[in-house]
Amino acid sequence: MQKILFILSIVLTGVFIFLGYNAWQDKQAEVHRVSPVLIDSTAVAEEDSAEAELDQASTEEGEAEPALTTNLPQEAQDLFAEATAEEPVNVTLVATESATITGTNWLTAAENVFSNEYSNVVVETITYNNTSDELIETITSENYGQADVILLEVPTIYDNGFWSLGDQTYYMNLMIGSFQEAAPEAVLIMQPSQPLAEAPIYDEQKDAVQQVIADAGIEYLDHWSSWGQDLSTLLTEDNDPTEEGGTVWANYMTDYLTGN
Template identity: 25%
Template sequence: MRKFFTLIVIVITVLFLGAAHLYWKEKTSAYAPAPKVEKKDAASSKGKTKKPVKAEAKDVLASTANWPKKAQDAFKKAVEEGRPYKIAFVGSESVGKEDGGWSVMLQEAMDKTYGDTVEVELFEYAERSDEFINNGHADEVAKFNPDFVLFEPFTLNDNGNVEVEDSQENILTFISTVKEQNEDALVVLQPPHPIHGATFYPSQVNQLNEFTNVEGLDYLDHWSAWPDPENEELRTYLQDKQSAPNEKGHEVWFEFLRDFFIAK
């Protein structure tokens, strides 16, 4: 009888231990960590999807909304090709390259907005339009191979020194020189700064505007942002001899061009 009872105890013990082992195994497997998924590196996925345009490049396309359509398309193409879109600011000493004028401020603003998608170069010459051409400066600009040129064609410096017809011919020579290097280059004209109390100068600027219409050129008339030339207040925007803008004048000029080159 005692042997039978001992056998029963052993059987029950074995069954209990076996059940406990199965319960523990099931419990631990239910909470096992998920298998680790190995991340694919950039090299392994290369070529499987179309390479997107950089996020920052996509963003800057909207900033060109005020540009001529031709320039917008050329800029987009340059971004897609991964090369900088080259822009040249060209003109007389009123460009303000040496004293932090509108060109310098605009260059900095465009660098901040467009980053390495644009390359802006400044060209300033204290000359008349005929000197600019005869001294080979048009070739200097052309060698930069710009896609876009904002040109202030020395109208104030030519005043009383170069006939209007000759000034216009010099403009055409400059454009032709630039296009010999890059036939798709866009040249946009703008007048120099306004001056107070002038007699013939405003008429010459009007003729410049008419000339751009005849030639089918784009023209940025920033005079609308300045005080009226007949208003004495205009002198507070210019240096003593009115040969160039002062800091206040450069700020007005800069803000006008910034709103064109960098759409809000």
Template identity: 30%
Template sequence: MKQLLLTVLAISCVAFLFLGNMYWKERTTLVASEEKTAETVEDTSTEETTEPQKEESEEEGREGIDSLISNWPEEAQVHFKDLMENGETYKIAIVGSPALGETENGWAPQLKEKILSELDNQVEVEIFQSGVTSIEFINGEEADKVLAYEPDLVLLEPFSLTDNSNQVGSVQNHESILMFLRILKETNEDSVLLLQPPHPLEGATYYPQQIEALEEFAEEESISYLDHWTSWPDDETLGDYLIESQDTPNEKGHDIWAEYLMDYFINQ
């Protein structure tokens, strides 16, 4: 009888150890499985969270650009965004007479700095300043330099004041603009031309008529015209914004001109 009890006890111990071992293995496997599943869910959740955030960030960036360039002609906006999507830069050329103030922190350098600071690596900006008439511009190397740059947008101050001082009439001035526009389109069919007048003069009579004709010409030819004259004084204080000879603006005049154009090119 004693021997039988010992045998039963031994068998019970073996069974208990076996069942305990099986339970431990199952429990360990279950815990490991749960941890792996949790890690998988966490990884998936992280990926699902990161991707929408990236897409949202890119979308916000595009919307920001759309807002900044919303004043531009429609075709310029479309071409800019196409180039941006392809990782290419949009080229802007600022062209005109010494009234640009290229070497003296004039409106052109100020505008260039503003555009580059807001649109960063999406754009290139070059200034092409020449002390020539419109006829000399279109027939000389000055126009060739601009065209060789292959700009996507040209902001042209079409030498109207220089023409006025050198007896070049409005008809010749307008013909020169049309010739330049035609060659510009041949160079880059997606390019856009913007026209603007030079600065106003104090006490002038014939010159304002030339500028009025320039604006009418732009409207007839469906060329965008930026009338910054609306930002200048129209009384005797105008002289305070020009150098003594009135050939170019002074610092105050450049600031007025620059502010108008910066508001146009960068809509904030």
């Protein structure tokens, strides 16, 4: 009997040891198991996107292109900013025939910029070969009343040798008044014709007309500084722009209209 009890106690002890060991193994496995966590892919994507935008902003800092209209008068900037497809900005470009004799010229350059870079713009072009008094007769509400922005090359090139300096300033005052009457809401921007070589009287006429325009508070684009001192390859014998001269003027206009 004692032997039976002794054997039974050994068996039970073995069973208890076995059960205790299995329980310890289970607890150890539970301690070292990494619980799976559901990762919100949307949150990760948003975080990655935010980091990418931050990196992009850091890369582009100080390298942003200027706004197209930066160089324009504030009134014109506001017009282009508020333009819609239903209510576009009507731009009228007025150039002398002398300036447009070459394939590349300021008029085609301005057209290209407005067509390719701007939105919600309607462009009309006018060319003329008149002196100031004749041009004034064409400045009517029928011709300019719909314009929001008028970019005019003044006719100093045609007035030169025909009207005196005093006459030209007189007619410029009349011209400004005519535009203000025909298109009272339009933003007016003016510029001279091409420079001439060794023509001091022409230079004086240009400066006097420029002063009248400045006194009227009108934007004046003095592109002459872009031509340099040597005009030999920039003008023809008839003082019209060559292809090279037309390009110089066109580049100036492109830079002006694109904020450069």
